[in-house]
Amino acid sequence: EVVLTQSPGTLSLSPGERATLSCRASHSVSSSHLAWYQQKPGQPPRLLIYAASSRATGIPDRFSGSGSGTDFTVTISRLEPEDFAVYYCQQYVTSPLTFGGGTTVEIK
């Protein structure tokens, strides 16, 4: 099983600041089969990024993904009020599909 470790657990930032979230895999995630989701309280997750760096439909370009192998990052260039949420990474290279434990981006 591929274990995904996200860091930091919580990121306290102000609107307008840059956010960098990390996801590290216990085994190489080949072909960059890694996705990122955003979840707000009481809502289902929302797909942000797939294939490590491709934005999903309708996702603003302030969100960007990068990485390969075992280290992946999602960056929010300038935080908007609606970006404060929990972010999860997910690998889909091998079964069982697994998610990271999440990073909470909170308002400082």
Added chain:
Amino acid sequence: QAQLVQSGAEVKTPGASVKVSCKASGYTFTNYVINWVRQVPGQGLEWMGWISGYNGNTEYAQKFQGRVTMTTETSTSTAYMELRSLRSDDTAVYYCARDMTVFGASHVFSVWGQGTMVTVS
């Protein structure tokens, strides 16, 4: 616009079974795979398995093998997830999520249901 609408909250006693439905609209049901993901309140996401809307093929996470059954009813564009022998640690929100890729199983979840809270107590 693709949409998944799930059945309402359930309260079950330990040892019982629960069956959650997920009704699809706005797209061709048989062209996509449906996954099931659960989330214990306040915790992370856990993948349970998937079912093909095309041919009913399934894959279950080993953790749930023998306890879960996923089915579809193509006439109503509905997917079902049944979990048996419920325990208190099965208390969670259960989501259905549609695969992103037509006729494929990319295992990227682009459309999600609203979630169904299942309480085992």
